[in-house]
Amino acid sequence: MKNSLSKSEKLPVIRHSTAHLMAEAVINLFPGTKVAIGPAIENGFYYDFALPTPITQDDLPRIEKEMRRLLSTPHDFTKEVITREQALELFKDQPFKCELINDLPQDEEISIYRSGNFVDLCRGPHIVNTKEINAQSFKLEKIAGAYWRGDEKRPMLTRIYGTAWESPNDLQAYLTMQIEAEKNDHRRLGRELDLFHIEEDNPGEVFWHPNGWTLYLTVQQYVRQKIKEDGYVEVNTPFVMPQSLWLRSGHWEKYQENMFITESEKRIFALKPMNCPGHVEIFKQGIKSYRDLPLRIAEFGSCTRNEPSGSLHGLMRVRGFVQDDAHIFCTEEQISSEVAKFCKLLKSLYRDFGFDENAILVKFSTRPEKRVGDDATWDRAENALAEACKAAGLEYTVAPGEGAFYGPKLEFTLVDALGREWQCGTIQADYQLPAKDRLNAEYIGEDNEKHQPVMLHRAALGSLERFIGILIEQHGGALPPWLSPTQAVVVPVAPPFSEYAEHVAAQLTKAGFRVKADIGNDRMNAKIRKYQEQKVPYQLVVGEKEKQSNSVTVRRLSGEQKTMTVDEFAAFLRMKTDTAAVSAEF
Secondary structure, eight states: OOTTOOHHHHHHHHHHHHHHHHHHHHHHHSTTOEEOOOOEETTEEEEEEEOSSOOOGGGHHHHHHHHHHHHTSOOBOEEEEEOHHHHHHHTTTOHHHHHHHHHSOTTSOEEEEEETTEEEEOOOOOOSBGGGSOTTSEEEEEEEEEEGGGOTTSOEEEEEEEEEOSSHHHHHHHHHHHHHHHHTOHHHHHHHTTOEEOOTTSTTOOEEOHHHHHHHHHHHHHHHHHHHHTTOEEOOOOSEEEHHHHHHHTHHHHTGGGOOEEEETTEEEEEOSOSHHHHHHHHTSSOOBGGGOSEEEEEEEEEEOOOOGGGOBTTTBOSEEEEEEEEEEEOGGGHHHHHHHHHHHHHHHHHHTTOOGGGOEEEEEOOOSSOOSOHHHHHHHHHHHHHHHHHHTOOOEEETTOSBTTBOEEEEEEEOTTSOEEEEEEEEEESSTTSTTTTOOOEEOTTSSEEOOEEEEEEEEEEHHHHHHHHHHHTTTOOOTTTOSSOEEEEESSGGGHHHHHHHHHHHHHTTOOEEEOOSSSOHHHHHHHHHHTTOSEEEEEOHHHHHHTEEEEEETTSOEEEEEHHHHHHHHHHHHHTTOOOOOO
């Protein structure tokens, strides 16, 4: 491996090499092991094995110890190019490797890497020598099951996950972040704060509880108001649409494997995985003029995608979700201004939800191998989007081949409080779907001739479910007052003040706030502790002094206290909620 590699380039190579080291250790400890694949992944690596005996989490320290023993005698990683026949002979006792070899194209080079006593079918690259792996800079993290090649009809393998870094300090920083991430895990907080749950026998579908649904509607209504101010019209399209529409749009050919399909009266229908064809159908109603463009059509569209159950993860990856989706129908000349306008909206939204608008990462994803349309049209789309980025002053990295099947796209990634990256917003330039041979959208130009609009697909938050999961983790469940399902709880110091507590709660509720009174039998301190655990922003304590002065003693989650009149607190809370403020001051 060249020493000139940057840290970001070097880490995946170290991790891939550490995966080989782990595989050698596992084979040494469990003779008869069959090895599958072992790639580098974000923050680490994994390797899949068919083991002669089951292992548990308790076996991981033993495997780590063997890995460190192997490191005590450094070995080079050496590459060899061999024939197909040689490869099949070399791996004759490794059925998964033989299957991979047989699936390789006839003209593809077959390479192996040797290190110590381990040899693997591998394209590389690898480090030069195992001494480049610091014995104190890796850790095996967990064991999971994984079907061979992701097919539930194939053997279930044992997957061992690990992480590897250049230095022990880097490893410790990562492990510390993982501990913080575990504390903020939205699945745990979802249970503790009574926000949502997902049934085991109904994977990927969310049951929103009252608290969670209040949060959901608050997010949705806020975005609805922002896009209304930005010139969007809101629509709603059917959840089930016929095969004929999906055939014309190209989804049936390119996306069918991700669609839920049903049948009625001998006709085939699909639950919509996305909203774009429906928006084209709305655009096509009536004659459109160039004066109508840009036309910004938005929808909080309910979508369903047939995601593999093994890939589902709380709110972050679901089957049923709602997108803050919109499609902008515009002329080619309007692309730059519309992308710039969208970027401004995006930054405003992310700032108000508590993210650093200056830490947004942008990725430019270009044409994929599996796509519709000719190269000339793709050239126009990619050039137009690149010019729009330039006009908007966007710095971006290029992701070759990662565009949508109908057009290139920009992806906007948030960086959260723990430094983790979350891809949320996206805008895509589509010359395909509105085309005459697809969904045939047209407008009358200034020349009185028919023209095809460009269709910009855009989402600011993406899936509301996923964004809310990110929000919960970003704030550790302690949502800012404008988002909190319950903004304040009135707690009487003793039963004689329950009536006053209810009176205060009613006043604040009437003023439009989410406030309740707790007049239960628990002691005041127990109530305060409960609402701190539930991360309610303000507890309003009331007793004789407060009753006489029509006031409340406001207690924050941090423990700070301040006495205010009810009107003063209402004005304070109005400021906090009207401005979507996330600051901590009184």
